[in-house]
Amino acid sequence: MSHPIAPHGSAQLRPLLVPAEERIAALAHAATLPRLTVSSREAGDIIMLGIGGFTPLSGFMGHADWHGVVTEMKLASGLFWPIPITLSTSAEQAEGLALGQELALADAAGNLLAILTLEEKYRIDKALEAREVFRTEDPAHPGVAALYAQGEVNLGGSLRVLSEGDFPERFPGVYLTPAQTRGLIAERGWKTVAAFQTRNPMHRSHEYLAKIALEVCDGVLIHSLLGNLKAGDIPSEVRVQAIDALTGKYFVEDSVISAGYPLDMRYAGPREALLHALFRQNYGCTHLIVGRDHAGVGDYYGPFDAQRVFDELPAGSLLTQPLKIDWTFWCEACASMASTKTCPHDASQRLLLSGSKLRKLLSEGGEVPAQFSRPEVLDILRAYYAGLEAHERVEVTLVGASAK
Amino acid sequence: MSHPIAPHGSAQLRPLLVPAEERIAALAHAATLPRLTVSSREAGDIIMLGIGGFTPLSGFMGHADWHGVVTEMKLASGLFWPIPITLSTSAEQAEGLALGQELALADAAGNLLAILTLEEKYRIDKALEAREVFRTEDPAHPGVAALYAQGEVNLGGSLRVLSEGDFPERFPGVYLTPAQTRGLIAERGWKTVAAFQTRNPMHRSHEYLAKIALEVCDGVLIHSLLGNLKAGDIPSEVRVQAIDALTGKYFVEDSVISAGYPLDMRYAGPREALLHALFRQNYGCTHLIVGRDHAGVGDYYGPFDAQRVFDELPAGSLLTQPLKIDWTFWCEACASMASTKTCPHDASQRLLLSGSKLRKLLSEGGEVPAQFSRPEVLDILRAYYAGLEAHERVEVTLVGASAK
Numbered sequence: 001m002s003h004p005i006a007p008h009g010s011a012q013l014r015p016l017l018v019p020a021e022e023r024i025a026a027l028a029h030a031a032t033l034p035r036l037t038v039s040s041r042e043a044g045d046i047i048m049l050g051i052g053g054f055t056p057l058s059g060f061m062g063h064a065d066w067h068g069v070v071t072e073m074k075l076a077s078g079l080f081w082p083i084p085i086t087l088s089t090s091a092e093q094a095e096g097l098a099l100g101q102e103l104a105l106a107d108a109a110g111n112l113l114a115i116l117t118l119e120e121k122y123r124i125d126k127a128l129e130a131r132e133v134f135r136t137e138d139p140a141h142p143g144v145a146a147l148y149a150q151g152e153v154n155l156g157g158s159l160r161v162l163s164e165g166d167f168p169e170r171f172p173g174v175y176l177t178p179a180q181t182r183g184l185i186a187e188r189g190w191k192t193v194a195a196f197q198t199r200n201p202m203h204r205s206h207e208y209l210a211k212i213a214l215e216v217c218d219g220v221l222i223h224s225l226l227g228n229l230k231a232g233d234i235p236s237e238v239r240v241q242a243i244d245a246l247t248g249k250y251f252v253e254d255s256v257i258s259a260g261y262p263l264d265m266r267y268a269g270p271r272e273a274l275l276h277a278l279f280r281q282n283y284g285c286t287h288l289i290v291g292r293d294h295a296g297v298g299d300y301y302g303p304f305d306a307q308r309v310f311d312e313l314p315a316g317s318l319l320t321q322p323l324k325i326d327w328t329f330w331c332e333a334c335a336s337m338a339s340t341k342t343c344p345h346d347a348s349q350r351l352l353l354s355g356s357k358l359r360k361l362l363s364e365g366g367e368v369p370a371q372f373s374r375p376e377v378l379d380i381l382r383a384y385y386a387g388l389e390a391h392e393r394v395e396v397t398l399v400g401a402s403a404k
Numbered sequence: 405m406s407h408p409i410a411p412h413g414s415a416q417l418r419p420l421l422v423p424a425e426e427r428i429a430a431l432a433h434a435a436t437l438p439r440l441t442v443s444s445r446e447a448g449d450i451i452m453l454g455i456g457g458f459t460p461l462s463g464f465m466g467h468a469d470w471h472g473v474v475t476e477m478k479l480a481s482g483l484f485w486p487i488p489i490t491l492s493t494s495a496e497q498a499e500g501l502a503l504g505q506e507l508a509l510a511d512a513a514g515n516l517l518a519i520l521t522l523e524e525k526y527r528i529d530k531a532l533e534a535r536e537v538f539r540t541e542d543p544a545h546p547g548v549a550a551l552y553a554q555g556e557v558n559l560g561g562s563l564r565v566l567s568e569g570d571f572p573e574r575f576p577g578v579y580l581t582p583a584q585t586r587g588l589i590a591e592r593g594w595k596t597v598a599a600f601q602t603r604n605p606m607h608r609s610h611e612y613l614a615k616i617a618l619e620v621c622d623g624v625l626i627h628s629l630l631g632n633l634k635a636g637d638i639p640s641e642v643r644v645q646a647i648d649a650l651t652g653k654y655f656v657e658d659s660v661i662s663a664g665y666p667l668d669m670r671y672a673g674p675r676e677a678l679l680h681a682l683f684r685q686n687y688g689c690t691h692l693i694v695g696r697d698h699a700g701v702g703d704y705y706g707p708f709d710a711q712r713v714f715d716e717l718p719a720g721s722l723l724t725q726p727l728k729i730d731w732t733f734w735c736e737a738c739a740s741m742a743s744t745k746t747c748p749h750d751a752s753q754r755l756l757l758s759g760s761k762l763r764k765l766l767s768e769g770g771e772v773p774a775q776f777s778r779p780e781v782l783d784i785l786r787a788y789y790a791g792l793e794a795h796e797r798v799e800v801t802l803v804g805a806s807a808k
Contacts, residue, residue, distance in 0.1 A: 336740055
């Protein structure tokens, strides 16, 4: 079946997963190799490389790619790439590694994820990467903190990926590879598909974003981040359940594909928005919805920086285009969902709830207006918070008991 | 100021209006020429040619252009053009006209509109034009009826346009030329502009179409047809007033330009949708909202024929792209405006009123739900129907009196 959009910089997806029939032999071989434990962010990147989401990369970046990406958003080949995909280790550990050797990469739980053929060891200017990629050197920024916490030496080289981690088991039917997602899109005959990136349950403001996209595209891919978030965020499992409840009742069947991808958040704002568009191209999407403060955190980015950054790219950098949409909310005077672009009324007419206010309402049995969130979604969140609080009460009790 | 989109087939607009300082001399000259009275449709076309809305045409089409447009949607030059722009007269009148001579063209009220330099006289196969352009030879189709009613001989030649008719006086601030409209768009710095074609007052379903466009484009041109419609339609003046009431209260200031253009409806469905996109390109719009049964009438066209026809064009035919949107309505279960693409609920949840039902409600003091139309719009329509009925009652009384 023909597909409306080619992968990034390649006619075909380039998944680095070892074919299933060679997997056992490769795992046995990996078990004999020196082992490196990777971070959660690196583990997500390995799986993304494995399933072809980072096509056309062949592994972790070497110095020339790292430098080009950081300073010019270009690989050494000239191809557009907005965020370094790198692996790092301590200087001490790097010392003992020889170029050309193979390394087994394992996650924190000890699962073997990949075999790296080491091609380069190099030190980086972390402050440069922070400034260019995150637009700040502030160590309070979670992405910068992770960068500063990583080892001193980057390891570049090609990868053979051995595992998709626990994503297939944890998210059956939701965790889909780029090839599977492209297959579904082709099956439905969609010519235009907008990806809706989400790391939160979908309230009516998010539903509205997805529905605007649906009005102007053939279909929408609701694409949930399944990797790690900041503490306090709603876990992926709960989020996926809430999204299913929403789409099941308020979307036309077969107008959306609800799925997820294995990365952690980097919170790099504009640069991450570009990466989100890039890998959505690999997943077969022609558009990415870019809302207010996309992939941002705190006040590090202006609310529309992530939209504007697309305008600054050289033509042809990305096939997937941004669908830029403003801040959305229910407006009483409009008697509808609206955005700052379509609603002329003042704040007193607009229904806006912060995450913490919502949590307070849900935890304490307060009423959340149906204009803010669908009752079916609220039920799931209420159940989650109830469980969480029971759990927290138990912990408090135990702590109290042991303190006596 | 730079503009996001070039006119059709030309780097510059090509208005055929005689410059203001030569207008008096040209009118005096026209008064000495043999005179032809043109139809309302032809008068609209002349004014559109005059203001550059039909760039790059230099006048009424000759036979090669007519034939290419009818059969292949191409001018003799190869440039895309979907509907013939022709002038016709009776065989008898044509007999007395010599190639190379000048003719004054006047509207039914006797106003001089243009000077035609006659370059061609030719007969056409009306059934061919009907089949190809209107997809029917049924004389009950109003566009086909007008074609069959026109004279037997078409007159091709270049035009010098002398007047914009009464549009500037009747619609001050609303009737804008393509150059004026482009000027406003450039002033606002819009890179993407969607035209919303309308020949009706805007209810919430139309507001929703325009607002979807606004969510994904920088601005919207609400573009009213100011020429003639079918009997029973709301007059342009009332429609413009109703649109102003809507945009004044429910749209962000400077997010829309409300304006109009001088053509009559042809009701050619898909082919007219293409013409609508073509001249919107000349007005500086990057997109045209194409809804359900765009420019259709009765049951002559499938509801999405006018959307699909854009997919069949050779690449590059038009720069202005369709923004295809489905049938829109208020849905009670969605508790929002929606379309058949975004609402999964059944007809019992959807608020749909026919034009005749709405008129009945408005005339008889019935309540029209605010979810169907804004109260400010309904007030204007109620006042219009009240005036109309008073007028009709007077007419009925007079007819009754004279019959006695």
